[in-house]
Amino acid sequence: MYRTETCGDLRLSHVGNQTTLSGWVHRTRKMGGMTFVDIRDRYGVTQLVFNNETNAELCDKANKLGREFVIQVTGLVAERSNKNTNIPTGEVEILVEKLQILNEAETPPFTIEDNTDGGDDIRMKYRYLDLRRSSVRSNLILRHQMAFETRRYLDQLGFLEVETPVLIGSTPEGARDFVVPSRMNAGEFYALPQSPQLFKQLLMVSGFDRYFQIAKCFRDEDLRADRQPEFTQIDCEMSFVEQEDVLQIFEGMVKHLFKFVKNIDFAEYFPRMTWHDAMKYYGSDKPDIRFDMKFVELKEAVLGHDFVVFDSADYVAGICATGCASYTRKQIDELTDFVKRPQIGANGLVYIRCEMDGTYKSSVDKFYSNDDLKAIAEMFNAQAGDLILMLAGAKTKTQKALGELRLEVGARLGLRSKDVFKPLWVIDFPLFEWDEDTQRYYAMHHPFTSPKPEDLAYLDTDPGKVRANAYDMVVNGVELGGGSIRIHDSKLQNRMFELLGFTPEKAEAQFGFLMSAFRYGAPPHGGLAFGLDRFVSLFAGLDSIRDCIAFPKNNSGRDVMIDAPSVIDQSQLNELNLVIDIKISESK
Amino acid sequence: MYRTETCGDLRLSHVGNQTTLSGWVHRTRKMGGMTFVDIRDRYGVTQLVFNNETNAELCDKANKLGREFVIQVTGLVAERSNKNTNIPTGEVEILVEKLQILNEAETPPFTIEDNTDGGDDIRMKYRYLDLRRSSVRSNLILRHQMAFETRRYLDQLGFLEVETPVLIGSTPEGARDFVVPSRMNAGEFYALPQSPQLFKQLLMVSGFDRYFQIAKCFRDEDLRADRQPEFTQIDCEMSFVEQEDVLQIFEGMVKHLFKFVKNIDFAEYFPRMTWHDAMKYYGSDKPDIRFDMKFVELKEAVLGHDFVVFDSADYVAGICATGCASYTRKQIDELTDFVKRPQIGANGLVYIRCEMDGTYKSSVDKFYSNDDLKAIAEMFNAQAGDLILMLAGAKTKTQKALGELRLEVGARLGLRSKDVFKPLWVIDFPLFEWDEDTQRYYAMHHPFTSPKPEDLAYLDTDPGKVRANAYDMVVNGVELGGGSIRIHDSKLQNRMFELLGFTPEKAEAQFGFLMSAFRYGAPPHGGLAFGLDRFVSLFAGLDSIRDCIAFPKNNSGRDVMIDAPSVIDQSQLNELNLVIDIKISESK
Secondary structure (H helix, E strand, C coil): CCCCCCCCCCHHHHHCCCEEEEEEEEEEEEECEEEEEEEECCEEEEEEEEEECHHHHHHHHHHHCCCCCCEEEEEEEEEECCCCCCCCCCCCEEEEEEEEEEEEECCCCCCCCCCCCHHHHHHHHHHHHHHCCCCHHHHHHHHHHHHHHHHHHHHHHHCEECCCCCCCCCCCCCCCCCCCCCCCCCEEEEEECCCCCCHHHHHHHHHCCCCEEEEEEEEEECCCCCCCEEEEEEEEEECCCCCCCHHHHHHHHHHHHHHHHHHCCEEEEECCCEEHHHHHCCCCCCCCCCCCCCCEEEEEEECCCHHHHHCCCCEEEEEECCCCCCCHHHHHHHHHHCCCCCCCCCCCCCEEEEEECCCCCCCCCCCHHHHHHHHHHHHHCCCCEEEEEEEEEEEHHHHHHHHHHHHHHHHHHHCCCCCCCCEEEEECCCCCEEECCCCEEEECCCCCEEHHHHHHHHHHHHHHEEEEEEEEEEEEEEEEEEEEEEEECCCHHHHHHCCCCCCHHHHHHHHHHHHHHHHHHCCCEEEEEEEEEHHHHHHCCCCCCCHHCCCCCCCCCCCCCCCECCCCCCHHHHCCCCECCCCCCCCC | CHHHHCCCCHHHHHCCCCEEEEEEEEEEEEEEEEEEEEEEEECCEEEEEECCCCCHHHHHHCCCCCCCCEEEEEEEEEECCCCCCCCCCEEEHHHHHHHEECEEEECCCCCCCCCCCCHHHHHHHHHHCCCCHHHHHHHHHHHHHHHHHHHHHHHHCCCCCCCCCCECCCCCCCCCCCEEEECCCCCEEEECCCCCCCHHHHHHHHCCCEEEEEEEECCCCCCCCCCCCCEEEEEEEEEECCHHHHHHHHHHHHHHHHHHHHHHCCCCCCCCEEEEHHHHHCCCCCCCCCCCCCCCEHHHHCCCCCCCHHHCCCEEEECCCCCCCCCCHHHHHHHHHHHCCCCCCCCCCEEEEEECCCCCCCCCCCCCCHHHHHHHHHHCCCCCCCCEEEEECCCCHHHHHHHHHHHHHHHHHCCCCCCCCCEEEEEECCEEEEEEEEEEEEEEECCCCCCCHHCCCCCHCHHHHHHECEEEECCEEEEEEEEEEECCCHHHHHHHHHHCCCCCHHHHHHHHHHHHHHHHHCCEEEEEEEHHHHHHHHHCCCHHHHHCCCCCCCCCEEEHHHCEEEEHHHHHHHHCCCECCCCCCCCC
């Protein structure tokens, strides 16, 4: 071992001891005849002292140390006169007697500090240096702790971690698979799993009873912000359970992580909200309930005042921004621009200011009298000083737009603190989503999700009305995970495939092994999966999942550090029976 | 929840309680007016009783249950008159009051018993049914426990589990990579990692200090017995350590697993053997030291007796099989056939029987007198009744053949019990292996392994003589893991690449990011990796790693259950800019 202690170990109680430390030169400074060097490792930073008077040669050597040199020092632990109370080792320093340079270092392309001078691109290229920064490393330490505590919690409850295969078969449904050409089976391909869904259901058929896996999953999608081609799921499944059992076990897991990692206690049950209410009151299936600001639907109240925008709209609703009557014209214009952005797509924004003098000022004064506006304001319980913001249009689209506006206003009002955590179960999702373009139903979760028994009758008459035994865990507006009780009856499963437009042949080709497994005694089962990357970034207060992944890819799916993907040898292509044929894309 | 207890919970202390169980119908039998059903889940088997006299309708329903039906029953726990002492629940039975069929089952294609009537192929096709057998499931429970305890041990020692990427770049060196075409980067490919080697070394450069990962690795090799295209490594790396530190930490880990999982204590240090001695005395770099039977080299002793086979051989050596003088002609012929098999490749086998009357009988009596044979026998400390077996030929090949013979004889003598565990560190591996075909040196471990400092001088003069800071953990002749202290000095690393025949350009192209990382302050570091699959199969006493993998592939790399790999849609190929072009292989 190159050290007796780490750079984070030494305290006042060690004063007088001999110590040997190894680490990186973090900072050096000369003051008179003294040279001070901060030595850094994963565990901390310790101050080294070299005295030119007592050992000029050694001090000279210290003066030549460059940033990020790897050194080993031996010396006496001494009490510092000017203590640094910001770090646990700040009360001591090492009077160095021996200095060995273990490795030299070129000057790094950016400073190894929490607030570095390096931009995103250079930090990604030199990710191994970026990872030296304690702010980045702490995210990965948190990730380790969360994964470990997840395993500990689930192990204690009898869950078995089972590794499912990474080289599986491709299923054309859903998102695009990454595929892997098989050399031994010419012309055939493996696919990388988008989730272990089918395998975990097979494990239930196998009687594993309680399964989990922290599993890498893969999705070949065009990368939007905060998507990675490979991501990690906490994947879980249980047998002989109903929805309530799953919710309780995994609410327990989330509480355990909050307690263990963040020392936050949730004494009460997490609130539950139906998908219907989430859409109605928050315009989102993952409402941020750190603040209230619920939607109020206004169609009835605003109808018949010759304001054609409202009169012609399917849906009119608004939110009340407490204390925002003082917003300037410019601020309201900003909000209007916000909702008119193409991603949000509203046509305009209507406001009512509840003035301090009890009057109302609105962008639609022309159509609504003061009493009309007052009546609307009362529907929000708006007080003098509040600002009401209204949108109108097609229902679903307008709900979503108003949901985005709500989040924006909440952020502006400082109601979305990263130190406050508001978990929520969203339940009773619809089983199907109707797609206008293809004129067919799609499974909202996936085709194995079971309908609620009380809604089974609608399967034939009104599929859109069928609710699923499906649930999402949402914290602060982030969907951390979700799952469902699965169909374990093969007749019902076949009926589902039919409703989803699968021919029996297509269903057999894609899910034949699961359907065949179900014929040999499938137990009732259900489960869920959490996104570990999102879970960690939520706990770390990060804006992007990228910052809690050791070696992430950029938006083109490239690892710029190792420069992957890359071309491969012709001989590799030959062995795989592949020829590259790049078509000139029409869109270029 | 569909149950109040599991099928493994109930004991005498529960007698009189009401219980609800759910599980699979394991066995049914009628005796007089009674029907007995064994209900099974992951946790055990419990006997259910249906009485035709007290409830004919219910009993009738029970009589119609098929094997592997999924049922839920409610009833009273009662004491059994004829207790089954083989199972923990064998003292009680359930007097069933309510029976619900949760799912029916077709008759499975083989019996769900430890000794099943199903052959390998059908069990793999219906792996989800095979996994219901407790003998198979217990392997996966063991795997879960070993992985979890590994994590617990390493977490306590400050190791951080860091996920390294699965989509990386291809390196033409070493075994063949699986590759993944990139849609977003046309004509380019990712590769799946054969190990996280480069990334874990980068994490050391990043100051992570102690890293581990239980990681999926991939190798596109022609599958010999007991190879899988995807396998799992316990991958570890530490900074500021020397070989001794690594050995101690991971010897501790192996001891922890032995203690925790098998309740075996190893009080002493594991023995250590140099690679040189392992080859000299056991003809293997992974000696099985459950039994002794060391090689005795005989070249000097046998020379000059006009026996041309021995006289012309580079190397003559033998082993002494205790008590085997009584082997029949047929048994000795079997051993001769064994060593002459092409995989072993010896030309013949010479024996000396140490007869009970003090005389010696040999297949080379013609060349050696009784006194000559006695002198040889004494070199083995052979006793009356022992059998000496000798091979001659080129040194390395003959050592390996004699090593195989030693294992075969050990097995015949019952010296290789699966209940005895003999761990061993093999150390001081050569740094390089000379390859006759290509007339160049190859790295025996990998190009990042550091030479022993005392052997550095030979790097230029006699590379074959340089020993590495490399080590393997061997248990019962199985290589469980191995690793090395790495080179952290970029000059030495460059010298290594040179010796291994890399041009600077080629080294830069393949390992540029690592070499560049090393310029920014790499700490001394080293580590190792264990094969989790082998580790589990060793502990489970299995002959194949396949039996401790939930969903293994066959020898053609196929998953016969899900029928992967398979053809993919033309549209997928188009998106990937690929054309399949299967060449007719000349060898067909």
